[in-house]
Amino acid sequence: MNSRPPSLVEIATKQCINYCQFITDVGDIPFWVVKPILARLSPEQLTLVESNSQHIMPASDILWRDHIIRTFKDRKLPDSNFRETYHxxxxxxxxxxxxATERLKMKQKQYNLNKKATSVVALKESELPFSQRGPPQAAFKSRSMQSVAKRMSSNYTLRKAPATKFSQFDNIKPLSNSLSITPSNRPASPSVSSSLAVASKPTKMNIKPMPSSATASTISGLKRKRTSPLFHPRRS
Incomplete structure (x- = not known):
């Protein structure tokens, strides 16, 4: 099999294809020479080369057909004017x-408004009502202890202290400041009517003042001294 060496045009074409990303102009070269090179250019590069070398534009319209097939596969391919159709x-x-971008921005804006309206705002302890304040919590490093403290704080409510057994008698007013009942006027069989009668006519009661602690100790010492067998009172 005889193999001939590549021509100068083929070598130049191969090198231009390898560095086609740097081509911006083809000068006055005919279209049939640079067609393999222009077929490797991107749509943006092809537009730039056509604007700089306008003599290839009537024949380079066929190159836009391949760009339409690669880029817009779901579109119907026209019969002519491939360049205008592609643009x-x-x-x-x-x-x-x-x-689509505008619709997405509107949806994102509406979502942010809804999120802001339904968001939970953390309030300070001083901003809460007194009935909703919880006990002071210590700082826990463990996550489990933090969750337990948070649960206890959420379930905490202030409760009213239970009434004592003597509180039911606090509202009862006394009938009189002084009340005395002597054995002479006390009936043999007490009844409610007689008790009310006695309570309605109170009598004053002579109450002797109680001796002080010093006086009481002195009196008790004298009593013990008198009862002692060694005590002999002086005779006048």
Whole structure:
């Protein structure tokens, strides 16, 4: 099998394909020479080369057909004007993306408003009503102890102290400041009517003052001295 060496055009074309990302202009080279190179360019690069070398534009319209097939697979392929069709499809796609972005922003804004309206705000202990305040909690490093303290604080309610057994008699007012009952006027069989009668006519009672502690000790000492067998009172 005879193999010929590559021509100078083939070598130049291969090198241009390897560095096609740096091509911005083809000068006055005919389209059939640079067609393999232009086929490897991106849509943005092809647009730039066409604007700098406008002599290839009538023949380079066929290159846009491949870009439509690769980029817009769900669109119907037109019969001609591939360049204009590609730019129109790109414009429609950008409009759809802008509309979708605007709808997403509106939904995100509405979500933030709803979240702010239903969010839980942490209040200080001094800002809570007195009935909802819990006991002072110590700082716990353990998460389990923190959860227990939080549960106890949420279930804590102030309760009214139970009434003592003597509190039911606090509202009873005395009938009189002084009340005395002597054995002479006390009936043999007491009744409610007689008790009320006695309570309605109180008599004053002579109450001797109690001796002080010193006086009481002196009196008790004299009594013990008199009862002692060694005590002999002086005779006058």
């Amino acid at each position: 129109r499809f790109c414009h429609d796609k950008e409009a759809q993306l802008d509309a």
